[in-house]
Amino acid sequence: TYEERSKLFTIAEPINGDLTGKAVLSVEQFSRSDLDRFFEEADWMKRIKEQNGSTDILRGKILVNLFYEASTRTDSSFSIAMKRLGGEVHNIVGVQFSSVSKGETLSDTVRVLSGYADLIVLRHHQKGAAAEAALAIHKERTKQGLPNIPLINAGDGVGEHPSQALLDTYTINQKCGGLDDLTVGLVGDLKHGRTVHSLAKLLSLYRNVKLIFVSPESLNMPEELVEELKAKGVQMSVAKDINEVANEADVWYITRVQKERFESEEAYQAVSGSYRVTLDTVASMKPTAIIMHPLPRVGEIDEAVDELPQAVYFEQASNGMYVRMALLSGVLGKW
Ligand code: CP
Numbered sequence: 001t002y003e004e005r006s007k008l009f010t011i012a013e014p015i016n017g018d019l020t021g022k023a024v025l026s027v028e029q030f031s032r033s034d035l036d037r038f039f040e041e042a043d044w045m046k047r048i049k050e051q052n053g054s055t056d057i058l059r060g061k062i063l064v065n066l067f068y069e070a071s072t073r074t075d076s077s078f079s080i081a082m083k084r085l086g087g088e089v090h091n092i093v094g095v096q097f098s099s100v101s102k103g104e105t106l107s108d109t110v111r112v113l114s115g116y117a118d119l120i121v122l123r124h125h126q127k128g129a130a131a132e133a134a135l136a137i138h139k140e141r142t143k144q145g146l147p148n149i150p151l152i153n154a155g156d157g158v159g160e161h162p163s164q165a166l167l168d169t170y171t172i173n174q175k176c177g178g179l180d181d182l183t184v185g186l187v188g189d190l191k192h193g194r195t196v197h198s199l200a201k202l203l204s205l206y207r208n209v210k211l212i213f214v215s216p217e218s219l220n221m222p223e224e225l226v227e228e229l230k231a232k233g234v235q236m237s238v239a240k241d242i243n244e245v246a247n248e249a250d251v252w253y254i255t256r257v258q259k260e261r262f263e264s265e266e267a268y269q270a271v272s273g274s275y276r277v278t279l280d281t282v283a284s285m286k287p288t289a290i291i292m293h294p295l296p297r298v299g300e301i302d303e304a305v306d307e308l309p310q311a312v313y314f315e316q317a318s319n320g321m322y323v324r325m326a327l328l329s330g331v332l333g334k335w
Contacts, residue, residue: 010135011023011025011131011134011135011138012024012025012026012028012029012131012134013029014029014031015029015030015031015034016031016034017033017034017037018335019327019330019331019335020330020331020332020333020335021147021148021150021331021333022148022150022331023130023134023137023138023148023150023151023152023153024150024151024152024153024162024163024327024331025130025131025134025151025153025160025162026153026160026162026198026201027160027162027165027166027198027201027202028201029162030162030166030202030205031205032205032206035166035169035202035205037335038166038170038323038326038327038330039169039170039173041326041329041330041335042166042170042319042322042323042325042326043322044326045081045322045323045325045326045329046319046322048084048325049084049321049322049325053084054083054084054085054086055084055085055086056085056086057085057086057329057334058082058085058086058087058328058329058332058334059086059087060087061082061086061087061088061118061119061332062087062088062089062090062116062117062118062119063078063079063082063087063088063089063090063117063118063119063120063121063328064089064090064091064092064113064116064117064119064120064121065078065079065089065090065091065092065093065121065154066092066095066109066110066113066120066121066122066123067091067092067093067095067122067123067154068095068100068106068122068123068124068125068129069123069124069125069155069260071093071123071154071155072295072296073294073295073317073320074121074123074154074155074161074163074164074320075091075093075123075154077317077320077321077324078121078152078154078163078324078328079091080321081321081322081324081325081327081328082328084321084325085325085328085329087118087328090116090117092113106124106129106132106133106136107132107133107136108136110122110133110136110137110151111136111137111140114137114140114141114149115140117149118149118332119149119150119151119152119328119331119332120133120137120149120150120151120152121151121152121154122151122152122153122154122156123154123155123156124155124156124157125157125260126156126157127156127157127158127159128156128157128159129156129157130151130153130156130159130160131153131156133151134151137149137151150331150332152327152331155194156194157194157261158191158192158193158194158197158258158261159194159197160194160197160198161194161195161197161198161294162198163320163323163324163327164194164195164198164199164294164320165195165198165199165201165202166202166323166327167316167319167320167323167324168195168199168202168253168292168294168316169199169202169203170319170322170323171292171312171315171316171319172184172251172290172292174319175290175312176250176251176290179203179205179206179209180206180207180208180209181207181208181209182203182206182208182209182210182250182251183209183210183211183212183248183249183250183251184199184203184209184210184211184212184249184250184251184252184253185211185212185214185242185245185248185249185251185252185253186199186200186211186212186213186214186215186221186253186255187214187215187242187252187253187254187255187275187277187300188214188215188219188254188255188256188257188275188300189215189219189255189256189257189258189261189271190213190215190219190220190221190222190255191215191218191219191220191221191222192219192258192261193255193258195255195294196221196253196255197222197225199253200221200225200229200234201225201228201229203234204229204232204233204234208235209234209235210234210235210236210237211229211234211235211236211237212236212237212238212239212245212248212249213236213237213238213239214238214239214240214241214242214245214275216257216271216274216275218270218271219257219271220238241275242275242277242281243280243281243284246281246282246284246285247284247285247286249285249286249289250286250288250289250290251289251290251292252277252285252289252290252291252292253292253293254277254291254292254293254297254300254301255293255294255300256296256297256298256300257271257272257274257298259272259298273299275300276299276300276301276302277291277300277301277302277305278302278304278305279302279304279305279308282305282308282310285310289310290310290312291305291308291310291311291312291313292312292313292316293313293316294316295313295317297313301313
């Protein structure tokens with residue numbers, strides 16, 4: 001809504017070449033030139049990891065990882081990225097053991113943590129929670145006359161997952177030699193999948209990008225986002241089955257059905273298992289196509305596909321750490 005967007009943009013400043021001290025809430029903060037710069041920093045972080053394992057540019061800095069929802073990749077890669085940069089991490093990943101279980105609000109929780117940490121990474125089940133938290137921190141710090149503590153959105157319900165979209169575009173750029181003139185197929189739960197929402201928005205920054213949406217009817221891409229992409233000149237088409245259009249895309253981005261977002265087990269079962277990438281599907285793809293997945297997968301891609309050169313999802317997950325090293329060093333003013 002307009003109100004939500006206004007609130008977001010009071011706190012989510014455009015990056016404009018400088019991440020220092022900024023909350024990272026949405027990919028809408030990034031321009032194409034911000035991404036170019038960001039990919040260079042991620043390449044640099046990859047070299048540091050490969051050559052030395054770690055560095056000490058964030059020595060003395062402390063990250064709080066505050067996760068209200070389950071995670072393997074985002075939580076671990078942010079933690080390990082911080083440690084590889086010489087910083088320290090305090091994890092609150094089972095909020096049942098924090099005062100949240102006594103009824104403390106998100107706003108109070110982050111206001112307190114911002115008094116202890118240099119940076120907060122937040123995953124929450126509600127869309128807009130990251131903006132709400134960043135706003136609470138900003139107000140408290142301003143009241144105390146202190147500089148802002150950056151907050152990174154690590155996934156807010158069905159909203160956005162900006163660091164995932166940064167690692168996804170980084171991987172596509174690496175594998176396809178650029179992001180212009182690509183056809184990208186987005187497959188699965190396009191209604192609830194925050195990774196596809198953020199990725200589609202970032203891809204709209206590039207020239208002649210075509211998106212193919214493949215999802216069960218009830219899990220279509222949200223109409224509001226489709227309209228936004230249309231206004232930006234993105235060409236879009238819809239297909240019922242990936243096998244009908246397998247040869248059309250340069251990138252196939254597969255996602256799972258987000259069971260935790262359904263109101264009932266019956267509603268989930270009605271769409272679960274309705275699509276699957278098999279060796280036959282891949283045989284119909286362009287030989288140069290790449291297959292991505294934000295993971296976890298729950299049966300959408302046959303394990304036999306993992307052996308094929310087109311399958312890049314584990315490399316994609318590895319890129320997450322370099323991208324998050326770049327993000328952490330950027331918001332803490334080390335670019
Ligand atoms: N892709 C992703 O966000 O994975 P996790 O839920 O394991 O963090």
